[in-house]
Amino acid sequence: MQTYYSDLLVIGAGLAGERVAVEAAQEGFDVICLSIVPARRSHSSAAQGGMQAALGNCAKGEGDNVDVHFGDTVRGSDWGCDQEVARLFADAAPIEMRRLAHWGVPWNRVVPGKSFYFKGGEKFEKEEKEEKRGLITARSFGGTAKWRTCYTSDGTGHAVMCTMDNRCAELGINVFDRKEAISLIHDGDTCTGAVVRCLRTGELEVYLSKATSICTGGFGRIYKATTNAVICDGGGHILAHDTGVVPIGNPEAIQFHPTGIVPTDILVTEGCRGDGGTLLDVNEERFMNIYEPEKAELASRDVVARWMTHHMREGKGVKSAYGEHLWLDIRHLGDKHISTKLREVDEICHHFLNVDPRKQLIPVRPTQHYTMAGVRTNKDGAVYGLKGLFSAGEAACWDMHGFNRLGGNSLAETVVAGGIIGTKIVEFLKGYETDFKTSLVAEAVRKEQDRIEKLRSGANGKENVYKVREEMQDALMEGCFVFRNDAGLNKCIETLQGTLDKARKVSLVSDGLGANHELAAALKIEGQVKLGLCIAKAALERTESRGSHNREDYTARDDQKWLNRTLAYWRDGADMPELQYEEATPGYEIPPGDRGYGGGSIIEADKAEIEAKMFKK
């Protein structure tokens, strides 16, 4: 058995993981990063939009500062976030963007002079100042008061990922690709590494470490329709959750995007609707203007996704080999606009659909997009329940996003949180000693060998992993998607309990040798169904609508009862999660108020209670 040793083991080498690794390596600690794919293929690289940071360099960003960014983030979260964390994030973001520039990110820069921009299909003029020439510029994103999103053309995630991976290479960090952690090594109190399956050879390996950090991104792939890469399957969450002592924070907080293309759920930008595109049904008739007479297609993400789902439920969806969908129509925007302002959309239509959006309709449907849910950590990134275990990025519920995250805040979180949590890991590592018990390691490895052997031999049963997965995905799409209600969630839970039983009886059809995918899928299917049950159960209990969590039977945001965060534990041998709750934030800089979009009423919290919890400045 190959055994590796390091001060810090980072599971996942996307932007959050590598940023954490860089911080520790710069301080002289020995770091190993594990990644299922070569680091640069991480889902971080798919983020095109940009990273929010209040630099205030561009004309439309004038007057921006970290307080405005903080306020946007808290409002965006629908007061579900930890305000201490949102503050740490907003304050550090500008420094982090500059640091990235120093390391080599080719941020777009301010170009002085007049230029045009589009908003809602209308053309406006702006003028950039000479004194700001060459500083990092920003673009506009939804939900923000100022233009604050730093970007590199249409490939921000990719460019930052290249720079971060270069920095890892420069520092000599071992980034091992095609390695998948399948369980944590721990004694119930302290985490000391992971058992890992090599995806080149299929061999098991052991990685021992003083500190371990889970940075494996979101788990959108437990839904059938998701914009996530195929590697975003909850592997990291399952590692932590399986220990029985680590909770998933706010599992019900899942964000959906209105316009994923059918069949592959690749995202087409909201810019389509922003510039005047419309949504059509099976009769090629508009419907958003019926439900939202004022804003129509320009209503917020969650609102549009809700009405689209509603309209399909009314029987107005278009049937296809891949399920029902609706149409996005941008034909009337014309060739010039589509070839320039919506070039990406044009390319996606061409490459993946064989559709010319100048002449044809684009098949779209609401799609899972982001998990605010994650491995619950404190503000230092330390995971609840296990010493030596940390988490950062989308994998974590650090919790600056609460119940809805703003565009551009997720990509920024990867590096900003990575930097902050990396620093905290360094503090933790300094002077820290731990014991590696050989019996504990042997037991952890034996357990995994046993699990694999049983899957290969069919000792547990004869269920097919792909069928079980499909059942889970369908159940979540049906009962735990954009709309949630008592009956749907109860049915979803009932189905998933049956699915969990099947997941425990999976066996392989293939031999499972080498880089076998069926084995990888089988090893995590039970954990995935458990995550699904956490979402459904937490969503059932939360009898309110907050951010992306929408209850048809409880449409108000209830600050009296639900100004809190769900913690979902899965105890050893249990068949359902155990839910606990904690306060959403230790205190308030901004007292709960209206989000400013998305509608809905609010059942207000006790004013005196909130007042007592205001941070004193």
Place this chain on the structure above:
Amino acid sequence: MSRQLEFDIFRYNPQDKGSVPHMQTFVLDETENMTLFIALNRLREEQDPGLIFDFCCRAGICGACAMVVNGKPRLACQTKTVDLPEQITLLPLPVYQLIGDLSVDTGSWFREMYQTTESWVHTNKTFDPGAIEERMENEVAEQIYELERCIECGCCVAACGTARLRDDFLGAASLNRVARFVVDPRDQRTDRDYFEIIGNDEGIFGCMGLLGCEDVCPKSLPLQNQLGFLRRKMGITAIKEIFRK
């Protein structure tokens, strides 16, 4: 619509002692808007769970799924079956080590390349968290970004005559990488420093100019222009070196 597609797929699992390299035929009904991503996943889930291939972003952004499709290296995710004949032959990329079936080890190849080309900004300046960022002209930033768009899919190397002949040839992706740092004003390396890395037959002088790299690049990177740019630069550096001696 509704064609029956015949997939001839290369099969070999080096981790299975009984495995012998061979071609295997699968049949699948075509559906609307089908890509090779959809087709291969269906084959694995419905017909042969042992089939090994790579996908990650499935959106043409990450470069994981490059393979040889009917003779040409390309990204499987953005290959629509409607653009292919009923007979589809899939082979793993050449040059790279085979992991199994259609999956090859591009990760190790590219990581070695980062080390060879020292793929990071070389500077003696230290970062000051209290200072505003150093200014850069937007044009320069865009020029750097254009070269950084490479997704490391490996198609260019797989389509390269020289790379097929000699293992040590750096290939278009590596030379493009060097060009990215040459145009970056933050990188303080000189032409002589770059000459040490690429001024030889393994580097800039090994290219036979067959243009295969640029033909197959899914991101349409100007690989041959960069090669020409570097070759001129390195040629001049070589002449200067002669006069220094």
